[in-house]
Amino acid sequence: MTQLRNRDEYTSIHSVNVCILALSFGRYLGLDKEMLNTVGMGALLHDIGKLCVPLEVLNKPGALTHEEFEIMKSHPAAGHTLLCEDPNVPVGSLEAVLYHHERGDGRGYPRGLSAEQIPFTARLVSIVDIYDAMCSDRVYHDGLPPQEALSRIYRLGGPALDRELVEAFIRCIGVYPIGALVELTTGEVAVIVGLNERQKLRPVVQLLLEADQRTPSERRLINLGSSAWRGHKDAPAVQRILEPGALGIDLTALILEQTEQPPSATKPEEMRQ
Incomplete structure (x- = not known):
């Protein structure tokens, strides 16, 4: 993974993202610890074979030629071959790498x-x-907005992707993915920090900026789906999703900040007083 990061930063970041999402999805599905480890390792290493793909093909701006696409298609088998040298890699992880x-x-x-x-780990x-x-x-x-990506994946469910897993993934992610910046x-x-299973349009959010969208807000959690808002004429709701870099907000820095000092979980009815 260190070699991959040094060679192609996007593929390295993508691999970590896929690992995190796969583990979250696996937990949502109720997989046991052993299977989560297998899924997580397979997800983290699924593109390791791209170490063997020339960078001019891997990062080509335009469409790939037939010959270039054939080279790109070699990365699952190349990754599988690399990992087969290590007896500690679970079979399910190897299957995810080879068949994803x-x-x-x-x-x-x-x-x-x-x-x-197609093995289960590869389908996931x-x-x-x-x-x-x-x-x-x-x-x-x-990049597409998360809702559009989920919509396209939904359309792939059935003939191309496992329909039941696709629908479960959409339920897991929710209408508004965790980490999305919203107005x-x-x-x-x-920023969305949690989901309400029965009210996907009303997630749990953490305030970042006041209504002028310039003044930093006190870090407060609001459960938009709380019964405390029922019948309240001023009940807040998500109006739109913002681009990650909008308004100069550094979500990475915010995450680091919050790991050092967790936000307060004030009750919604107390927040507007």
Whole structure:
């Protein structure tokens, strides 16, 4: 992974993102610790074979030629070969690496497997891999908003992706993904830190900026789905999702800040008094 990070930063970051999302999804599905370790390792290492792909192909701005695409398609098998040298890598992790580009309709690679032939870990990692790739900015495309990425993945469910897993992933992620920067109907800016299973449009948020969108807000949690807001004419709600770099907010710095000093969890009815 260190070699991968030094060679191609995007692939390294993408691998960590896929690992985090896969573990979150696995926990949502109720997987046991052993299976979570297997899924997590497979997700983290799923693109390790890109160490063997020339950078001019890996980061080409335009469309790949047939020959270049064939080179790109070699990375699952290359990664599998590298990892087979280590007897400590679980079989399920190896399967995720080798088969994460297989599709249920038989149009995937490297072996063109059909749905029933694709191992569970590979089916799970492939969904998360596609989601993070769609949401990421690359030299050849701009990242999609999370809702659009989820919508496209939903349309892939059935013939290409495992329909039940796709629907479970959408339920896991929710309408508003955790970490999304949002503007509330009050004008305040917040980051989504939790979801309400029964009210996906009303997540738990942490305030960042006051309504003028310049003044830093006291770090407060608001559960937009709390019963305390029921019938309240001024009940806040999510108005729109903002771009990650909007308003000069550094979400990475915010996360580091919050790991040192957790935000207060004031009750919603106390927040506006």
